Amino acid sequence: MNNLADLAVTTFLAEQIKNVRIAVIGDVMLDRYFHGEVKRISPEAPVPVTRITKINSVLGGAANVAANLAHLECQVFMGGVTGDDENRLLLEKLMDDAGINHQGLVKSKRRKTITKLRVLGGNQQMLRLDFEETGDLFPDEIVELRHWLAGLLDEGLDGIIVSDYAKGVCSDDFCQWVIAQGKAYDIPVLIDPKGADWSKYDGCDFITPNLKEMCEAAGCQRENSDEAVVSMAQAAREKFHIKNVVVTRSERGMSLVNAEQVLHSPATAIEVFDVSGAGDTVAATLLAGVAGKLALADAVYMANRAAGIVVAKVGTYPVHRDELLKDLLTEERKQGRGYRTLSWQEIASLAATWRACGEKIVFTNGCFDILHVGHVTY
16 A cells, blocks of 8 residues: 555545445344353253343344444445344344434335344353244335335435345345446445355446355365465456455455456454454445545455454454544554645544544644754653
């Protein structure tokens, strides 16, 4: 990254990202965590007895992509299908709290809200229960989703993310319709894929598989090397007419492959605690940058820095704009690139960010070519 690229990314985060409007469509889930302590084995069966001490719920699946965008302070519109139940109400509250517009969430009497319930003893996951009914959407549900997205497109969108978890929303026909709408309105469509057959994603602008998903699509098992990843990505790009294939590669960072360039962005996390949700973060941050007219290399760099923050956390965690901006500024300083002219808007935004991070802002003046006691006292 050079000085101009650093300036473009930090300026985008500080001044422009709040204007970006993105629709997220896909399989919305509720992740519930029951935390407790284990001190004995049940007398009824050889299983641990967990005394629950805390319950918390977070947005999962496609909703986690929306949460990442919301915490980056984009304008986010969520589309999908849920049941008409208590878990739907929990989802709505979480989205309201995050500032996500959820008018595109179709309420169905014929299915349940997809919910994953995890029981943890200490920090160890002991049990997971999945409540879901998979299967393609009913015709009236598809019509409602299409009507919602068409209205948003007419109002003005900067990008669309399709988050596929193979639960039913992202059918072949629906994905192809969304991609066609993106082309008609000249906005990028990013796919977070599921499964080995990518024919339903044919013609999309971006696809963001992890290494395992890339290997499944390629129909072979390959090592996590630059050459292998590029080879698989190029083959998939040509076969499915995809403009950009972005492969997340765990400790090897991420790689972007398109017709003009191959870009490898090394991992940035010092310690990795949990990679869950990192793919959602990459999808959200990458498209936010592209939709905001960042250069592609800058958007990849920003997404990679965001992923580095998320994998250093435990559990599903949406990256926040302030912490990503602070991370980028810290990296600039480490590289000796942190001193440059700022606009007034950027100064105000950075000052608010630094205060939120617990830092103090001081003013100084003068020329410090010669150090004297006044400088030291100051």
